[in-house]
Amino acid sequence: xxxxxxxxxxxxxxxxxxxxxxxxxxxxxxxxxxxxxxxxxxxxxxxxxxxxxxxxxxxxxxxxxxxxxxxxxxxxxxxxxxxxxxxxxxxxxxxxxxxxxxxxxxxxxxxxxxxxxxxxxxxxxxxxxxxxxxxxxxxxxxxxxxxxxxxxxxxxxxxxxxxxxxxxxxxxxxxxxxxxxxxxxxxxxxxxxxxxxxxxxxxxxxxxxxxxxxxxxxxxxxxxxxxxxxxxxxxxxxxxxxxxxxxxxxxxxxxxxxxxxxxxxxxxxxxxxxxxxxxxxxxxxxxxxxxxxxxxxxxxxxxxxxxxxxxxxxxxxxxxxxxxxxxxxxxxxxxxxxxxxxxxxxxxxxxxxxxxxxxxxxxxxxxxxxxxxxxxxxxxxxxxxxxxxxxxxxxxxxxxxxxxxxxxxxxxxxxxxxxxxxxxxxxxxxxxxxxxxxxxxxxxxxxxxxxxxxxxxxxxxxxxxxxxxxxxxxxxxxxxxx
Amino acid sequence: xxxxxxxxxxxxxxxxxxxxxxxxxxxxxxxxxxxxxxxxxxxxxxxxxxxxxxxxxxxxxxxxxxxxxxxxxxxxxxxxxxxxxxxxxxxxxxxxxxxxxxxxxxxxxxxxx
Numbered sequence: 001x002x003x004x005x006x007x008x009x010x011x012x013x014x015x016x017x018x019x020x021x022x023x024x025x026x027x028x029x030x031x032x033x034x035x036x037x038x039x040x041x042x043x044x045x046x047x048x049x050x051x052x053x054x055x056x057x058x059x060x061x062x063x064x065x066x067x068x069x070x071x072x073x074x075x076x077x078x079x080x081x082x083x084x085x086x087x088x089x090x091x092x093x094x095x096x097x098x099x100x101x102x103x104x105x106x107x108x109x110x111x112x113x114x115x116x117x118x119x120x121x122x123x124x125x126x127x128x129x130x131x132x133x134x135x136x137x138x139x140x141x142x143x144x145x146x147x148x149x150x151x152x153x154x155x156x157x158x159x160x161x162x163x164x165x166x167x168x169x170x171x172x173x174x175x176x177x178x179x180x181x182x183x184x185x186x187x188x189x190x191x192x193x194x195x196x197x198x199x200x201x202x203x204x205x206x207x208x209x210x211x212x213x214x215x216x217x218x219x220x221x222x223x224x225x226x227x228x229x230x231x232x233x234x235x236x237x238x239x240x241x242x243x244x245x246x247x248x249x250x251x252x253x254x255x256x257x258x259x260x261x262x263x264x265x266x267x268x269x270x271x272x273x274x275x276x277x278x279x280x281x282x283x284x285x286x287x288x289x290x291x292x293x294x295x296x297x298x299x300x301x302x303x304x305x306x307x308x309x310x311x312x313x314x315x316x317x318x319x320x321x322x323x324x325x326x327x328x329x330x331x332x333x334x335x336x337x338x339x340x341x342x343x344x345x346x347x348x349x350x351x352x353x354x355x356x357x358x359x360x361x362x363x364x365x366x367x368x369x370x371x372x373x374x375x376x377x378x379x380x381x382x383x384x385x386x387x388x389x390x391x392x393x394x395x396x397x398x399x400x401x402x403x404x405x406x407x408x409x410x411x412x413x414x415x416x417x418x419x420x421x422x423x424x425x426x427x428x429x430x431x432x433x434x435x436x437x438x439x440x441x442x443x444x445x446x447x448x449x450x451x452x453x454x455x456x457x458x459x460x461x462x463x464x465x466x467x468x469x470x471x472x473x474x475x476x477x478x479x480x481x482x
Numbered sequence: 483x484x485x486x487x488x489x490x491x492x493x494x495x496x497x498x499x500x501x502x503x504x505x506x507x508x509x510x511x512x513x514x515x516x517x518x519x520x521x522x523x524x525x526x527x528x529x530x531x532x533x534x535x536x537x538x539x540x541x542x543x544x545x546x547x548x549x550x551x552x553x554x555x556x557x558x559x560x561x562x563x564x565x566x567x568x569x570x571x572x573x574x575x576x577x578x579x580x581x582x583x584x585x586x587x588x589x590x591x592x593x594x595x
Binding site for chain 1: 489
């Protein structure tokens, strides 16, 4: 008997329909009654084609069941037991891979002393206070970094300024943007700029400069006063809310050339996501808000425990519900975590690596050392060359060789791996001491959240397919630019 | 696919890929999908005997005359069958022929020995 067995997939329901998410292709199909029924029978126990037809004889004609089996086999949702499962080749990216985004750590100093910060707290990788690194990037190193980026990039290059507190080194930032524009024009390349800041140092002239130069701005902020002041404090322990709130409002009023987003760090003490979102959008006026759980070793008191992740998922889901209802009626909603994931689901992204770090994205330390990403800037163990000597291709290849999803055994049976691919390298390094370790502490949360995003995707494919089609147009525009 | 409806972009690509595998063999068949004929210009990368005219109707674009691309033909092309085996048996075959365009008459016949 040629028995049918189920291959890897995840079924979900949305808008009263059943959908199929295939792994590892990341394709999504809507199921009809016949295909749903066949999948159920085959999932429960392996059975031959005739047995499947017989068990569904009271509901469907034999021809219908056979056709459904045929289609499910073709898309590899099910297969014959004696035929080996198609193995996905373990392919490494073509080298040299163009550098798309360079994150420039213009300083490793900060005027805040946020308790949970990965850069200065107990989980730090690089000693920025007493280490060998320069505390501020010089104008010369910044220019060498620009030359490096334009050497390694394709037609389009993104430059992100980061810290420490980025605006502590505003003079270098200012001159570097002018230099980068000139050099990009010489090379016939397009370049754009963004930065992340804690907003404490925003002044009218800085705001004016950012608006005029179309610099994308992300503000690190944790929510209303009592949440912001719990961790985001000055060195003397004073909260920063009253300093930043008026400055951010001024920035939002003046800087209209790029959407300005808030980036919220979630801790065990600040998990009231709906309230944070409402405050940041309605009272402060942000266009978009993105949330990320704090990166920390588990023993810290602010680390989010298992129950915390459940609560966070519950809150994310509630806000996602609101997002779906807004978008279904073509109204804007600024919950950026959902939008980013929907775009990946729409394209059918199936990742070999969790993010672009070490591939299309690299970080640069104040000394001009090139690192895996900004979070590892200055770490000798995660160094990929220097802006002067270029990318160390040997180190880069070795990294990509060791971090491929095919080698993460823990992930090999997880249906969420096309989107997660093991999660953040830095998070893994802090938790498990190795960038190659999958982030097993938040698997349940990732699967829960991915499921929610799949449901939203399925629902929007019924209620507002035009919204999803926008991702195609954006992609076409981006490709035309490359 | 009447039972499965492709929703995201990857699903559409899979449907296309599956449809591709079901196509009939199209050789010698009339009507689409037929590729327009390939006219060699200079050298041909595929073995396609029978082309006696290039796309302008002349012969300048063909793999002849020999003085035009004798070296291309016996190094990188299917043509080596028709020239001596320079790697193994006739290493000096072109010794007197520094420039094929000028000296092609100096290329001699070779007899297997």
